[in-house]
Amino acid sequence: MVRIVLDAGHGGKDSGAVGNGLREKDLTLNIVKKIGNLLAEYEGVEVHYTRTDDRFLELSERAAIANKLKADYFISVHINAGGGTGFESYIYNGQVSAATVAYQNVIHQEIMKAIGNVKDRGKKRANYAVLRETNMPAILTENLFIDNANDAAKLKSEQFLQQVAYGHVQGIVKAFGLKKKVNSQPEQKPPGGKLYRVQVGAFANRENAERLAEELKKKGYPVYIAE
Incomplete structure (x- = not known):
């Protein structure tokens, strides 16, 4: 069992960085919840959060939560500020x-x-408390700049935040060799028991049909190819 602690940066009286109508504490909580939801599709992983709502936690409290749980990995999610652009860890x-x-x-x-x-600002090192005080491997991610108009436009998109979460999850999956649950995406049937299928398109070329099918499968849709 791999035990992951997800830390949404800031919270409560500490809004973190602000800009372009956004608050860091809201974005970080949104992203970690998305990460947790995606990780639920994998076997052998246990997800914990330092916060799941808008509350203030000292940095040392965040590290203490992970240490008490004897976590295997700690991820602290943040949004940058200071006039730059891009992603760094x-x-x-x-x-x-x-x-x-x-x-x-x-x-x-x-x-x-x-x-x-997005600009890759590189893999860095710093004397951050949540990295220094955690007893397990830990990472802190800075996901774009809240005070950069172009970055902020991306951060206002739920689809983009989902991509950020997906990247974190794919990294965890590869780092720890996690496997998808066999039935992680069951078909959802309505109360009446009927299931309505939607045909996306017809292709003269089977390769094109298979390519689209693979893309849909990656997004979790039940797909089959009929001739």
């Missing part, structure tokens, strides 16, 4: 395990792949 700048470095490499890469045309 941090691990502790003191002595860290080889696993800490390896996990950062994998997770950073997967997030960059998931969020698309």
